[in-house]
Amino acid sequence: SMIAQLAESRTTLVRFMLGYESAIDEVRTKLAILSREFEQAHQYNPIEHISSRLKTPQSLIANARKRGCRPDVESIRAEILDIAGVRVVCTYVSDVYRLQELVCSQSDVRLLDLKDYIANPKPSGYRSLHAIISIPVYLSTETMHVPVEIQFRTIAQEFWASLEHKIFYKYDKAVPDHLTTELRRAAGTAAELDATMERLAAEIDSQDPNGHHTVTPHDVQ
Numbered sequence: 001s002m003i004a005q006l007a008e009s010r011t012t013l014v015r016f017m018l019g020y021e022s023a024i025d026e027v028r029t030k031l032a033i034l035s036r037e038f039e040q041a042h043q044y045n046p047i048e049h050i051s052s053r054l055k056t057p058q059s060l061i062a063n064a065r066k067r068g069c070r071p072d073v074e075s076i077r078a079e080i081l082d083i084a085g086v087r088v089v090c091t092y093v094s095d096v097y098r099l100q101e102l103v104c105s106q107s108d109v110r111l112l113d114l115k116d117y118i119a120n121p122k123p124s125g126y127r128s129l130h131a132i133i134s135i136p137v138y139l140s141t142e143t144m145h146v147p148v149e150i151q152f153r154t155i156a157q158e159f160w161a162s163l164e165h166k167i168f169y170k171y172d173k174a175v176p177d178h179l180t181t182e183l184r185r186a187a188g189t190a191a192e193l194d195a196t197m198e199r200l201a202a203e204i205d206s207q208d209p210n211g212h213h214t215v216t217p218h219d220v221q
C-alpha cells in the first residue's frame with residue numbers, strides 16, 4: 001500500500017515525524033517566551049491561546065495524492081508544508097501582525113511564505129494571517145530544517161473559522177447557498193467587531209497614565 005511505501009521502514013517514518021513534532025515544540029516555546037515577556041513588561045498578554053496539530057501519516061498520503069505529489073518521504077517533505085501546524089489566537093488584529101513579525105524576525109526562523117487573508121479575505125469570508133516558516137531542529141547527527149505553518153488570528157476570526165469548518169464538513173463540502181452567503185456576511189460582522197474592539201482598546205489605553213496596555217479580557221473585572 002501507499003502507507004507501506006511512505007514507511008519505507010518504520011524507523012524512517014518515525015524519524016520523519018520526529019522532526020515535525022519537535023518543530024511544533026520549538027514554535028510553542030518561542031510563543032510561550034514572548035507571552036511571558038509581554039505579561040511581565042506590560043501586564044498584558046496578546047495571546048489568548050495556542051493550539052497545534054501534526055498531520056497523521058494517513059492524511060499525508062491523502063494530501064499527497066490530492067496534490068499529485070509522489071508518496072515518498074522526500075517528495076512529501078518538499079511539497080507539503082503544513083505537516084506541522086500551530087495556531088495562535090490573539091486578542092486584537094494589531095496583535096496578530098505584531099506576533100507574526102516577532103516570531104518571523106527571530107534569527108533562526110526563515111520565512112518561506114506569508115499569506116495575509118485579513119487584508120485579502122478568502123471568498124468564503126475566511127480571515128487569518130498564515131506564515132510558513134522553516135526552523136532548525138538539532139538532532140544528534142544532523143540539523144533538520146523543518147517547515148511549520150503558523151496561523152495567526154483573532155478570537156472573533158477563530159470563532160467564525162471553527163463554525164465554518166464544522167458546517168463545511170457537516171455538509172461534506174456542499175454547503176447550501178444561503179449558508180455560504182450568511183457565513184460570508186457573519187465574517188464581515190466579525191471583522192467589524194474586531195475593528196470596534198481595537199478602537200475602544202486604543203482609546204482606553206491612551207488614557208492610561210502609566211502608558212500600560214491593559215485592556216485584555218483577563219483584566220476586565
Ligand code: 0O2
Pocket residue numbers: 115122124125126130160161162164165
Ligand atoms: P484543515 O481541515 O483546517 O486542516 P488552498 O487550499 O489552495 O485554498 P492552501 O495554499 O493549501 O490554500 O493553504 P491556505 O489557503 O494557506 O490555507 C490552509 C488552511 O487554512 C486550511 O487547512 C484551514 O485550516 C485554513 N483555511 C483556509 N481557508 C479556510 C476557510 O475558508 N475556512 C476555514 N474554516 N479555514 C480555512 P486545511 O488543511 O485546508 O484544512
